[in-house]
Amino acid sequence: MRASTVLLNSIVLIQLFAAQIDAKGSKSPWQTFSGDAPLVIARGGFSGLFPDSSIDAYNFAMQTSVAGAVLCCDVQLTKDGHGVSFPDLKLNNASNIGDIYPNRQKSYPVNGVTTQGWFTIDFSLRDLNNVSCKYL
Structure with a gap:
């Protein structure tokens, strides 16, 4: 050393x-x-009661938490450069994207492994307006 x-x-x-x-x-x-009192940090909002990283989860976490709570979220970028709060690179892991766009699945190398799914970078924010979060 x-x-x-x-x-x-x-x-x-x-x-x-x-x-x-x-x-x-x-x-x-x-x-x-x-x-000092410890910080309260909620990742994904109030997951377990609401879908992870959904607006309902974040709103409920803020309404029921202590003052000064910190919310931590994962942000994925869309094709048109918008950030969306979503817990995974693949949209099909926590949404109904496969039902809405069944033929738009793609493959990308993720950490050296070819990974198939629906990725945010293939969709515009407008495309994602019809997609809903689901429980993990």
């Missing part, structure tokens, strides 16, 4: 231990490094 790597790792470990010692001595009920 190079000396600079060892030095950097040592500095990081010292900082982590110092923050942990500070948190243990804190009067705060929150066992975070700062003593």
Whole structure:
């Protein structure tokens, strides 16, 4: 190992231990490094009750969450350059796209593997207006 790597790792470990010692001595009920309340981060909205990454899932998560909650979403680009919130590269994994456009399936190399499905880059935002999310 190079000396600079060892030095950097040592500095990081010292900082982590110092923050942990500070948190243990804190009067705060929150066992975070700062003593502040932890952030609430929802990925995909309120999945399990609504389809993942759907507008209903995000709206419900915001209505029922604590103030300052953070929503994290996956964004896929359409053929015409619009971003849509969708949990997967392949639209057929979480939507009814195959029912709407049965003959528009394509194949692309994904991480070195030829993958077949319906991909957002093959559809315009207008094309996707008739497509609905479904439960995973």
